[in-house]
Amino acid sequence: MRAIQITEFGGPEVLVPAELPDPVAGPGHLLVEVARAGVNYADTHQAENSYLREPRLPLVPGGEVVGTTGDGRRVVALVGTGGYAERAVAPVPLAWDVPAAIDDVTALGLLVQGASAWLLLRRSVHLAPGESVVVHAAAGGVGTLAVQLARAFGAGRIIATASSPQKRALALELGADAAVDAAEPELRDALVEANGGRRVDVVLEMTGGSVTDQSLRALAPFGRLAFYGMASRREPEPVPPAALLAHSATIAGMWLPHVFQLPGDVMGTALDELFGLASTGLLRVVAGGEYGLTEARRAHEDLRARRTTGKLVLDPSR
Template identity: 85%
Template sequence: MRAIQITEFGGPEVLNLAELPDPVAGPGHLLVEVSRAGVNYADTHQAENSYLSKAELPLVPGGEVVGRTPDGRRVVALVGTGGYAEKAVAPAALAWDVPDAIDDVTALGMIVQGASAWLLLRRSVHLAPGESVVVHAAAGGVGTLAVQLAKAWGAGRVIATASSKDKRDLALELGADVAIDAAEPDMKAALIEANEGRRVDVVLEMTGGTVTDQSLRALAPFGRLAFYGMASRTAPQPVQPANLMAHSTTIAGMWLAHVFQLPGDVMRTALDELFALVAEGRLRVVAGGEYGLGEARRAHEDLRARRTSGKLVIDPSR
């Protein structure tokens, strides 16, 4: 089969097209003929071995696929690695049936980004109706869905940040009440101004560095910041627990992998609710671009350069 293989860690330049043996599904696993593979920011960390879970070489990157099993089931699945290929193997417990009305891009948009947005708002910050919500990187895969979910679940005011006018316009189109420049030098003041002079209740943050630092300072009493990535590769300042008392603030961390340690099939619950919102026309995945398998390197380049919005996918058939 055709696949992308990494034989040394690094940037997009290490993603190379290769001919590899077909994978074999052992007990408890499913073979999936991949129709689309999702591209996530975590894949760029996987390529350079800077992700939370360390990788081993050689490596076929890509953690999510949608396609069909040999018996005809159409599934969306988390594979960990091996997604950028014509065929992939998924643990049966991490594969979920996809309704016929849900297209490939939407299915992939929900399994990582949609589930992440769901968990951030439902479990990490416990969004309450009427609260203000800041969504950083609001034109990204998680951001576009978090903006829509926050509005659907009764947020009083949704404040988006994004790096270009086009991306800010997209966030407004998706339901954000106001959109501000991600490069705003005084983010704390900008967020408070965007919230009509009041400190904000909730921040979803995946940038790192001063964005995290200033967002934390913009929180209202009992405000919550959920940290789920560090796209800038710059760590925020260390937080002293005693300082959180100044405004009774909370910082939560979220890594999707931990959802599988919760009792019950929380992912199934999340996907069912997300797919239902799509069917009702209250939620949509923004298609951010489709790349052929041989264009995986360009997909990572575009993602790291912030040239993309929404959900990126790879089509292994080309």
């Protein structure tokens, strides 16, 4: 089969097309004929070996696919690695049937990025109706869905940040009440001003560095910041406990794989709600671009350079 293989860690240049043997599905696994593979920011960390879970070489990257099984089921699945290929193997518990009303890009967008936005709002910050929400990187895969879900979950005021006028316009179209330039040097003040002069209740943050620092300073009493990535590759300032006491603030971290350590089928619950909202038109996955499998390097280059919006996918047929 055709696949993308990494034999050394590095930037997008390490994503190399290769001919590899078909994977074999052992007990408890499914072989999926891949229709589309999802591209996530975590994949860029996996390629350079800066991910939370250390990968082993050689490696076929890609953690999510949508396609068909041998018995004709159409599934979206988490595969860990191996997604950038014509065929992939998925554990049976990590494959979910896709409703007929849901297209491939929507299915992939809801699996990792939609579930991440759902978990951030439902479990990490426990969003209450009427609260203000800041969504950083609001034109990205998680951000576009977080803006819409915050609206569906009853947020009072949604403030989006993004790096270009076009991206900020998209966030407003999706339901944000205000949009702020992510490069604003006095970001804390800009967020408070966008919230009508009041500190904000909730921040969803995946940038790192000064964005995290200034967002924490914008929190209202009992405000919560949920941190789920560090796209800038820059660590925020250390936060002493006394600084949290000053505004009764909470900082949460969220890594999607931990959802499978929770009791019950939390992921299934999330997908049921997400598929339902999408089927009725209340939630839209923004298609951010489709690349051929052999264009995986360009997909990573575009993603890291912030040239993209929404959900990126690879087409293994080309």
